[in-house]
Amino acid sequence: MISVLSKDECLEALRKMLMIRRFEEACIDAAHENKVPGHFHVYIGQEATGVGVMSTLDRGDYVHSTHRNHGHLIARGADPNKALAEILGKAGGYAGGKAGTLHGCAPDLNFPLSSGIVAGILPIAVGTAYGLRVRKLPNVSVVFFGDGAMEEGAAYEALNLAALWKLPILFVCENNTAEVDRRPGGGQYHAPNMSIIELTDLPRIMGITTQIVDGLDLGAVWTAARDARNRAVNGEGPTFFEVRTHTWPGGQWPTLITGRTDISHAWTNEVPAQYEKNANWFKRNDPVLSVAREMLKLGIASNAEIEGIDMRVRTEIDSAVKFANDSPFPSLESALENVWPH
Amino acid sequence: MEQTMFGEAKIKAVGDLMRDDERVVIIGGAGFGGLLHSKYVKPLFDEFDSRILRTPIAELGFCGMGIGAAIAGLYPIVTIGTGSFAFEAWPQICNEAPNITYMSGGQVKVPVMFHALVGIRISGAAQHSARPQAMLMQVAGLQVIAPSRAADVGPLLKAARDSERPTFWVDHSLLFEETDLYPPGKAPPALGKAEVVRAGKDVTIVGYSIDLVRCLKAAVELEKEGIDAEVIDLRTLTPLDWETVCESVGKTGRLVVADECYPSASVASEIASIFADKGFGLLKKPAKRLNFPAVPVPLSPPLEMHLLPTVGKIVQAAKELVA
Structure with missing residues (x-):
């Protein structure tokens, strides 16, 4: 429930979630115009996770991500102009076009380079947590990764190292295949490639606090992250979240199967005919619409206020698109810079 | 001239660096000399006990930790032990550490040193005798240091730290007890200078x-x-x-x-x-x-x-x- 958040926090959270949604839609548009070098991974359907967790963090905390990092960057407060320019491989991007979509970063926000290798970022995140411990800083390391990372040995080693020394780290496993792989008839969830029944079983037996969180419930994510951060800072060790999202449209790259989000769905509940087969997603599983509906229900914002937020976000993303398109490609000289003199 | 064993010079240099710079930590319990020379390493580990993270047998995990700790402001020296074990951490050494500074447009520095005892150590057989240094020369963004002389160890260690680049330091397993046959050169050793x-x-x-x-x-x-x-x-x-x-x-x-x-x-x-x-x-x-x-x-x-x-x-x- 979003009632755990103040009115201002709710409005800011919705703004960030819409910012992610509009940013990802802009990426898909750019891909259809053949402007995105390489393949990319959108965060649509998972906005409440990144925004919920990030809303509880401090400036000095480290945030680590994977190939699916766009939403995490925006939720952390990254500049959408530089983030989008980076995805297009432009000089105006965060990394001058050397990183692109797979390796999003915002170093000024303690968001170092994302790793495009499944589970590759987990040991690194444990390392920043250790660095914070050694330097006696009251901060945490937060690492986002998908359910697939749990199939890698690196994840096991990272969990063990963090548990062994009770390091200040939040493992946020975003399961975006929860419903696809759930076996409704069997009554139990299991990912098809894991021998464990629940993803939380492995960290739990290692002594890590675990929690399964509904990825539609911004308030639940926010509360869980805030409590985990407090425990971590107090020396009580890491927490592992499995955040579940449902019927997830983000995995259909480069086509967005749910189309461009119309924020008025939040109160009209009308699903356009061409998206009828995804009606459940619009009604129940879209975190942006869910949060907007909750805010309306609780009287936190009116239809007009929500439309106003969306309008401002769209204006901001439109100018990010313009900035990214107008930004030149990097100078050829820069190809040999940033390692050592050649 | 005074005859210092290469390994003793190495341990002294690490101790000097740790005394001089509180950011320096050691990750990995393997030390610098292997089992054969652990008595030389022990005083260093005793003196800096709280700055030595004795890790599980998890090269992939703790080499990655070294990268993260470097990003978070430390200078970790990650002791892998036998060079062949570097292969267990290959994804972190070759595909994470060396890319980060370049791909962040120079903004994220990764001042970490990986250290291993490599080479044909006499009857190590095929799985404990790796010389990974030539493979590591194929890793753009990774500095590879392989000195032979006791006199060079301290200055090169400091130079590697000051460079803020991810570095793989290779010591041959049989080098520990060797002493310098020739006096040091006039110019102090520098990275990239034979x-x-x-x-x-x-x-x-x-x-x-x-x-x-x-x-x-x-x-x-x-x-x-x-x-x-x-x-x-x-x-x-x-x-x-x-x-x-x-x-x-x-x-x-x-x-x-x-x-x-x-x-x-x-x-x-x-x-x-x-x-x-x-x-x-x-x-x-x-x-x-x-x-x-x-x-x-x-x-x-x-x-x-x-x-x-x-x-x-x-x-x-x-x-x-x-x-």
Whole structure:
């Protein structure tokens, strides 16, 4: 429930979630115009996770991500102009076009380079947590990764190292295949490639606090992250979240199967005919619409206020698109810079 | 001159760095000398107990931790132990650490040092005798240091720390008890700068780490036979100082390279390749490359010795070139 958040926090959270949604839609548009070098991974359907967790963090905390990092960057407060320019491989991007979509970063926000290798970022995140411990800083390391990372040995080693020394780290496993792989008839969830029944079983037996969180419930994510951060800072060790999202449209790259989000769905509940087969997603599983509906229900914002937020976000993303398109490609000289003199 | 063992110099240098710089921590309990030399390492570990993270057997995990700790403001020296174990951490060493600074447009520094005891250590057999340094030269963004002389250890360690680059420091397993046969050069060692350890006019002999010790012992033998060898210690493999090698061969016209790596895409082949382009025409005779032949390392001591680039083989190669 979003009632755990103040009115201002709710409005800011919705703004960030819409910012992610509009940013990802802009990426898909750019891909259809053949402007995105390489393949990319959108965060649509998972906005409440990144925004919920990030809303509880401090400036000095480290945030680590994977190939699916766009939403995490925006939720952390990254500049959408530089983030989008980076995805297009432009000089105006965060990394001058050397990183692109797979390796999003915002170093000024303690968001170092994302790793495009499944589970590759987990040991690194444990390392920043250790660095914070050694330097006696009251901060945490937060690492986002998908359910697939749990199939890698690196994840096991990272969990063990963090548990062994009770390091200040939040493992946020975003399961975006929860419903696809759930076996409704069997009554139990299991990912098809894991021998464990629940993803939380492995960290739990290692002594890590675990929690399964509904990825539609911004308030639940926010509360869980805030409590985990407090425990971590107090020396009580890491927490592992499995955040579940449902019927997830983000995995259909480069086509967005749910189309461009119309924020008025939040109160009209009308699903356009061409998206009828995804009606459940619009009604129940879209975190942006869910949060907007909750805010309306609780009287936190009116239809007009929500439309106003969306309008401002769209204006901001439109100018990010313009900035990214107008930004030149990097100078050829820069190809040999940033390692050592050649 | 005072005779310091290479390994003692190494441990002293690490201690000096830790006293001087509180950001320096050691990740990994393997130490710097292996089991055989643990008594030398113990005082260091005792003095800095709280700054040594004794890790589980999880090279992939703790090498990644070293990267993260570096990002978070520490200077971690990650001790992998036996060089072959670096393969367990290959994804972090080769595909995470070296990319981060470049791909962040220079904004995220990764000042981490990975340390391993590499090489043919006598009866290590195939799984404990790796020489990963040539493979690591294929990793753009990774600095590879492989000194041979006690006098160079401290300055190179500081230089690596100051460079803020991810670095793989290679010590040969058999180097620990070696002492410097020649006095240190006048200029302090620098990254990417080879050193002419022994000046000579007849033949250039190039090595690094334990192979350099073998080269110098060969030069002493050659001197007895009236052959004046110039011996070059590469010291750093990335960046590689081709100019010093070129200059020497310009003088001698003859080249022997000793390198425990396998022949293909090796340190020796890289040195020899200089004379296919930059130094084209400087050789009067074909270069002699002494590598470990491309077979897994056998256990049996006579087989292993048969394949090693030994002092005798270096002497023989030089004599053939000068004859």
